[in-house]
Amino acid sequence: MSRAVLSLGSNLGDRHAYLRLAVDGLRDCLVAVSGVYETEAWGVRDQPDFLNAVCIVDDPAVDHRGWLRRAQELEQAAHRRREQRWGPRTLDVDVVTVDDVRSDDPELLLPHPGTSQRATVLIPWLEIDPAAEVPGHGQAADLLSALSEADRAGVRLRADLVL
Numbered sequence: 070m071s072r073a074v075l076s077l078g079s080n081l082g083d084r085h086a087y088l089r090l091a092v093d094g095l096r097d098c099l100v101a102v103s104g105v106y107e108t109e110a111w112g113v114r115d116q117p118d119f120l121n122a123v124c125i126v127d128d129p130a131v132d133h134r135g136w137l138r139r140a141q142e143l144e145q146a147a148h149r150r151r152e153q154r155w156g157p158r159t160l161d162v163d164v165v166t167v168d169d170v171r172s173d174d175p176e177l178l179l180p181h182p183g184t185s186q187r188a189t190v191l192i193p194w195l196e197i198d199p200a201a202e203v204p205g206h207g208q209a210a211d212l213l214s215a216l217s218e219a220d221r222a223g224v225r226l227r228a229d230l231v232l
């Protein structure tokens with residue numbers, strides 16, 4: 070078994086369509102997908118709001134490197150261009166966790182190093198897995214509680230959008 074948690078983000082063009090493109094590309098191995106959240110940009114703050122979502126996928130034939138490849142193929146399908154770090158993008162697909170794999174390879178850090186600080190990942194993930202754990206960092210619910218109220222308030226469910 071190889072179960073991965075992937076985070077999806079978009080803040081350029083038809084954001085909802087780009088998230089859909091990603092989820093449609095994962096339908097064969099999709100276990101669960103969160104709602105769509107409108108989120109204030111972190112990192113580079115002077116850019117449009119993002120839409121974020123999280124999905125859980127499972128495929129015994131795909132290992133952690135395989136999940137990174139799948140993620141990068143989806144970004145390429147959305148014509149993602151690598152420009153500014155943390156800058157605007159049509160589609161970002163990050164590998165948050167793969168089972169309890171730990172990796173310090175810069176090409177594939179696991180768990181994804183931003184996870185514990187990002188309400189944009191923790192809130193959608195907890196929606197579909199309330200018992201979620203970040204390997205080596207603890208329960209996602211505890212990590213979310215440790216974030217500021219302002220961080221959490223910047224993540225709002227868009228009930229009008231589905232994936």
Ligand SMILES: Nc1ncnc2c1ncn2[C@@H]1O[C@H](COP(=O)(O)OP(=O)(O)OP(=O)(O)O)[C@@H](O)[C@H]1O
Pocket residue numbers: 137140151153154155156161162163164165174175176177178179180181182183
């Ligand atoms: N867990 C991971 N998921 C996705 N990419 C990763 C991961 N760990 C390392 N990388 C590497 O990160 C590189 C740059 O990724 P990207 O441009 O999406 O960063 P970013 O989205 O701007 O920032 P962040 O990774 O902090 O969200 C990729 O070349 C990829 O190999």
Ligand SMILES: Nc1nc2c(c(=O)[nH]1)N=C(CO)CN2
Pocket residue numbers: 077078079108109110111112113118119121154155156161189
């Ligand atoms: N709200 C939000 N902000 C971001 C995001 C994101 O997915 N959501 N991704 C970034 C680059 O990875 C930079 N900033």
